[in-house]
Amino acid sequence: MNAPLSNELLPPFEIRTLPPAMLAALSERFGARCTTAAAVCEQHGRDESPYPVTPPQAVVFCESTDEVAAVVALANQHGVPVIPFGIGSSLEGHLLAVQGGVSIDLSRMTRVVRLNPEDLTVTVEAGVTREQLNREIRDQGLFFPIDPGANATLGGMAATRASGTNAVRYGTMRENTLGLTVVTASGEVIRTGTRARKSAAGYDLTRLFVGSEGTLGVMTEITLKLYPLPEAVSAAICHFPDIAAAVRATIQIIQMGVPIARCELLDLNAVRAVNHQSKLSMREAPLLLMEFHGSEAGVKEQAETVQAITGEMGGEDFQWASTPEERTKLWTARHKAYFAGMQINPGCRTVTTDTCVPISRLAEIIEASVREADESKLPYYIVGHVGDGNFHLAYLVKEGDVEQRALAERLSLQMVQRAIALEGTCTGEHGIGLHKMGFLVDEAGAGAVEAMRTIKRALDPKNIMNPGKIFTL
Amino acid sequence: MNAPLSNELLPPFEIRTLPPAMLAALSERFGARCTTAAAVCEQHGRDESPYPVTPPQAVVFCESTDEVAAVVALANQHGVPVIPFGIGSSLEGHLLAVQGGVSIDLSRMTRVVRLNPEDLTVTVEAGVTREQLNREIRDQGLFFPIDPGANATLGGMAATRASGTNAVRYGTMRENTLGLTVVTASGEVIRTGTRARKSAAGYDLTRLFVGSEGTLGVMTEITLKLYPLPEAVSAAICHFPDIAAAVRATIQIIQMGVPIARCELLDLNAVRAVNHQSKLSMREAPLLLMEFHGSEAGVKEQAETVQAITGEMGGEDFQWASTPEERTKLWTARHKAYFAGMQINPGCRTVTTDTCVPISRLAEIIEASVREADESKLPYYIVGHVGDGNFHLAYLVKEGDVEQRALAERLSLQMVQRAIALEGTCTGEHGIGLHKMGFLVDEAGAGAVEAMRTIKRALDPKNIMNPGKIFTL
Numbered sequence: 001m002n003a004p005l006s007n008e009l010l011p012p013f014e015i016r017t018l019p020p021a022m023l024a025a026l027s028e029r030f031g032a033r034c035t036t037a038a039a040v041c042e043q044h045g046r047d048e049s050p051y052p053v054t055p056p057q058a059v060v061f062c063e064s065t066d067e068v069a070a071v072v073a074l075a076n077q078h079g080v081p082v083i084p085f086g087i088g089s090s091l092e093g094h095l096l097a098v099q100g101g102v103s104i105d106l107s108r109m110t111r112v113v114r115l116n117p118e119d120l121t122v123t124v125e126a127g128v129t130r131e132q133l134n135r136e137i138r139d140q141g142l143f144f145p146i147d148p149g150a151n152a153t154l155g156g157m158a159a160t161r162a163s164g165t166n167a168v169r170y171g172t173m174r175e176n177t178l179g180l181t182v183v184t185a186s187g188e189v190i191r192t193g194t195r196a197r198k199s200a201a202g203y204d205l206t207r208l209f210v211g212s213e214g215t216l217g218v219m220t221e222i223t224l225k226l227y228p229l230p231e232a233v234s235a236a237i238c239h240f241p242d243i244a245a246a247v248r249a250t251i252q253i254i255q256m257g258v259p260i261a262r263c264e265l266l267d268l269n270a271v272r273a274v275n276h277q278s279k280l281s282m283r284e285a286p287l288l289l290m291e292f293h294g295s296e297a298g299v300k301e302q303a304e305t306v307q308a309i310t311g312e313m314g315g316e317d318f319q320w321a322s323t324p325e326e327r328t329k330l331w332t333a334r335h336k337a338y339f340a341g342m343q344i345n346p347g348c349r350t351v352t353t354d355t356c357v358p359i360s361r362l363a364e365i366i367e368a369s370v371r372e373a374d375e376s377k378l379p380y381y382i383v384g385h386v387g388d389g390n391f392h393l394a395y396l397v398k399e400g401d402v403e404q405r406a407l408a409e410r411l412s413l414q415m416v417q418r419a420i421a422l423e424g425t426c427t428g429e430h431g432i433g434l435h436k437m438g439f440l441v442d443e444a445g446a447g448a449v450e451a452m453r454t455i456k457r458a459l460d461p462k463n464i465m466n467p468g469k470i471f472t473l
Numbered sequence: 474m475n476a477p478l479s480n481e482l483l484p485p486f487e488i489r490t491l492p493p494a495m496l497a498a499l500s501e502r503f504g505a506r507c508t509t510a511a512a513v514c515e516q517h518g519r520d521e522s523p524y525p526v527t528p529p530q531a532v533v534f535c536e537s538t539d540e541v542a543a544v545v546a547l548a549n550q551h552g553v554p555v556i557p558f559g560i561g562s563s564l565e566g567h568l569l570a571v572q573g574g575v576s577i578d579l580s581r582m583t584r585v586v587r588l589n590p591e592d593l594t595v596t597v598e599a600g601v602t603r604e605q606l607n608r609e610i611r612d613q614g615l616f617f618p619i620d621p622g623a624n625a626t627l628g629g630m631a632a633t634r635a636s637g638t639n640a641v642r643y644g645t646m647r648e649n650t651l652g653l654t655v656v657t658a659s660g661e662v663i664r665t666g667t668r669a670r671k672s673a674a675g676y677d678l679t680r681l682f683v684g685s686e687g688t689l690g691v692m693t694e695i696t697l698k699l700y701p702l703p704e705a706v707s708a709a710i711c712h713f714p715d716i717a718a719a720v721r722a723t724i725q726i727i728q729m730g731v732p733i734a735r736c737e738l739l740d741l742n743a744v745r746a747v748n749h750q751s752k753l754s755m756r757e758a759p760l761l762l763m764e765f766h767g768s769e770a771g772v773k774e775q776a777e778t779v780q781a782i783t784g785e786m787g788g789e790d791f792q793w794a795s796t797p798e799e800r801t802k803l804w805t806a807r808h809k810a811y812f813a814g815m816q817i818n819p820g821c822r823t824v825t826t827d828t829c830v831p832i833s834r835l836a837e838i839i840e841a842s843v844r845e846a847d848e849s850k851l852p853y854y855i856v857g858h859v860g861d862g863n864f865h866l867a868y869l870v871k872e873g874d875v876e877q878r879a880l881a882e883r884l885s886l887q888m889v890q891r892a893i894a895l896e897g898t899c900t901g902e903h904g905i906g907l908h909k910m911g912f913l914v915d916e917a918g919a920g921a922v923e924a925m926r927t928i929k930r931a932l933d934p935k936n937i938m939n940p941g942k943i944f945t946l
Contacts, residue, residue: 116831116833118724118728118832118833119831119832119833119834120727120728120832121831160673161671161672161673161677162673163671167671171648172671174671174677174680175644175648184920184924188920189920190918190920190921190924191917191918191921192917192921194893194896194897194898194916195831195896195897196829196830196831196861196862196863196896196897196898196901197829197831197832197861197862197863198634198636198640198645198647198829198861198863198898198901198902199634199829199898199900199901200633200634200635200684200827200898200900200901200902200903200904200905201898201899201900201904201905201909201912201913201916201917202684202905202913202917202921202922202925202943202944203681203684203685203689203925203928203929203943204634204647204677204680204681204683204684205917205921205924205925207647207677207680207681208676208677208680208681208928210677211673211675211676211677212676216676227730228728228729228730230730251591254593255591255593255701256701257700257701257703294771295771295774297770297771297774298767298768298770298771298774301768301770301771354673356669356670356671356672357669358589358592358594358668358669358670359591359592359593359670360589360591360592361592388669388670388671389669389670390669390670390671420667423667423668423669424667424668424669425667425669425671425672425673425674426674427672427673427674428669428671428672428673429671429673430673431673431674432673432674432675436674439674440674440675443667443674444664444665444674444675444678445663445664447657447661447662447663448663448664448665448675448678449675451657451663451678451932452675452676452678454931454932455676455681455928455931455932456676457931458927458928458930458931459924459927459928470675470676471675
């Protein structure tokens with residue numbers, strides 16, 4: 001079993017130089033939108049992972065696909081790495097310039113290019129965030145369900161195959177991306193997919209780029225599926241005597257085929273942190289935070305079924321949050337859990353696991369992981385998209401504390417070993433990045449990873465697209 | 474716009490020889506399960522496309538992944554093409570041995586390897602058919618929804634990214650394949666995906682192989698998502714004064730977000746053919762054949778909404794088929810439409826279109842296509858998975874009638890041009906095969922097709938995996 005890559009274990013990446021000729025060409029074309037200012041480079045050389053800042057040599061703020069293509073064409077000519085950057089909310093070191101190069105900041109590409117409410121599709125530029133998108137489509141009676149905790153960009157979400165709380169019903173970026181505009185490693189612009197709901201036309205390039213973490217191309221536009229806002233929405237909290245009971249209830253809900261829209265676990269520690277940060281007063285016990293979408297009657301029916309199940313599993317004080325305000329408050333609190341966890345432990349960084357297992361094995365892996373976490377004495381909390389079999393155990397380690405970090409990484413490794421043994425995955429939604437490269441080999445096998453490498457070498461022969469992520473060549 | 478490849482237009486494929494040493498090695502390992510008998514080779518050199526039989530030089534009946542790997546390893550050593558074969562129900566020439574080689578018949582690989590009802594997953598060998606699978610899981614209260622008309626193998630369905638009548642609710646093979654066992658071009662065995670519902674672990678090899686039509690590897694085992702049998706199922710027929718009204722009703726149903734499970738269009742000609750073949754007495758008018766899945770109350774509610782919509786759109790005599798027997802009879806008739814069309818026009822082969830467009834453009838493309846078809850005087854019928862924006866206009870051309878065939882191909886080309894202009898695809902579910910290679914370039918663009926070629930060359934450097942399909946190298 002391959003250990004995760006912590007700072008000390010990062011392979012000895014070779015930093016490539018940024019030739020003055022390329023910098024001059026970038027400056028000529030982009031003016032002040034190309035910068036080598038240390039503060040800007042440092043801001044682009046970090047994410048929410050516990051790795052130290054690893055800045056690029058320059059940052060270019062692009063405003064169109066053509067501009068991205070121009071940067072990549074220059075990078076290709078000079079053999080310089082490019083790293084696409086959205087808002088920097090990655091958790092696995094995706095954005096670190098481990099081989100130097102240019103960060104392509106897409107955060108100014110915020111146009112909703114085309115909304116087709118009648119087809120339930122939208123095309124957005126890569127820098128549009130999920131919250132912006134939902135604001136812009138709400139008055140059409142539509143929404144886009146995928147919601148990682150952060151207000152990430154759609155480009156970043158596509159790049160990491162993100163999901164979040166609604167995936168149990170609506171799927172992930174994999175299921176909801178219909179097509180892409182991609183700048184390839186040569187600086188050429190290609191389009192994948194169409195606005196049709198399905199297609200059997202050739203290789204599924206859309207899904208090859210989704211989840212490729214910037215290593216095969218830069219996605220500049222994304223065509224997404226949208227959904228009609230449900231006629232009725234209802235959210236509920238249910239407390240449980242212990243995590244195991246909450247997980248058993250979840251398993252039952254899924255096995256019964258209840259089309260639940262969200263089914264989130266918070267352990268005692270997460271509840272405490274969220275209460276603290278969001279000034280809520282939820283009872284301090286493990287809970288499931290659930291949401292139901294459908295017609296009035298459908299929501300009522302789902303909720304009754306779920307209430308019966310949670311009751312049987314020892315669930316207590318099933319509480320409704322039916323007004324939009326109450327719901328928003330609860331879900332905002334849930335989405336802030338990551339920062340709440342850090343706030344309650346000042347000076348800490350998180351080492352977050354992201355395992356996802358077949359639903360019947362969920363209780364088993366969570367119970368074992370909780371036992372280990374308790375024994376470790378490290379502060380931790382658990383939040384989970386448990387309806388998918390996916391959960392995050394976040395260890396809080398003091399910044400710079402090598403021993404704590406090593407302990408957290410060891411526990412993370414053990415959990416991944418367990419998930420793989422249970423036929424699950426080391427990452428449900430965060431991606432591989434730098435951190436999980438070792439795990440990928442354990443999970444997929446050397447042959448499958450070699451197939452990935454072969455594709456990478458073929459599509460990016462100079463290894464300039466976010467090199468050093470997912471695998472080393 | 475690139476014309477479709479009809480017989481005369483097939484590129485001049487070079488037939489590679491099958492070296493005696495390879496045949497000897499195959500015979501030694503497989504005995505009578507390796508054959509060069511003309512009848513068997515001919516049976517493996519055809520499908521349901523209108524192309525003439527193009528037999529492989531040998532057929533090997535494999536019974537395990539290891540056996541497939543052994544055949545591919547030999548083929549790799551000798552530079553000989555291999556063509557995976559299930560039941561031969563392809564519509565686009567996928568199975569024709571245009572460069573010679575060995576047909577790998579997987580139809581004896583019919584084991585359900587592992588059923589995990591508690592996780593709603595199953596792993597099957599590639600030769601299991603959709604009907605076999607559903608028979609074997611029914612007593613667990615489960616079903617697998619994807620149903621192309623033919624009783625195809627799951628391997629073939631994965632290879633062509635098949636869908637069928639239930640895709641509007643349950644998705645296609647793209648959404649329902651969790652993982653694969655694949656024999657790569659070197660004869661190595663790799664596994665992709667896991668049994669977890671989602672994963673962000675590296676490139677999505679599963680979806681790269683799904684829809685790759687045997688050109689990147691041979692899928693030997695497939696892990697699928699299953700669904701609980703709905704508590705209630707109800708089917709209904711509704712007739713319409715014309716196709717346009719039926720399509721407008723469909724558009725409305727989808728835009729309203731009704732979770733309809735099936736929404737199938739049959740035109741007057743299809744209704745006649747199906748009545749004739751299945752001894753039914755449906756009124757001879759365009760109709761929608763619909764199915765609703767859910768709880769008792771949910772099905773009732775969906776049906777009421779749909780009944781109101783169809784009423785507004787001029788739908789007449791909304792008829793229920795609530796008993797399982799009636800439903801089975803209707804859907805069996807629907808699935809036989811392809812053969813019914815041929816039976817009513819003896820001595821004919823079909824040239825079938827497969828365009829899929831954004832739902833709002835569906836009425837437009839069907840109306841124009843019907844006008845053209847009527848003017849052509851060729852016999853034709855239309856069946857459509859219209860809830861997805863996908864429909865098939867099948868022209869019936871006399872076998873060997875070059876003029877009729879050319880006319881049908883020209884009309885097919887015009888329809889594809891229209892679909893692409895409407896941001897749709899040339900193939901919703903049948904794949905590219907030989908027939909739609911020209912269309913693929915028009916749809917995806919030369920750059921995207923070149924990216925596909927680059928992947929193909931990298932993963933199959935000797936071009937032995939079903940060569941000459943999807944694109945030429």
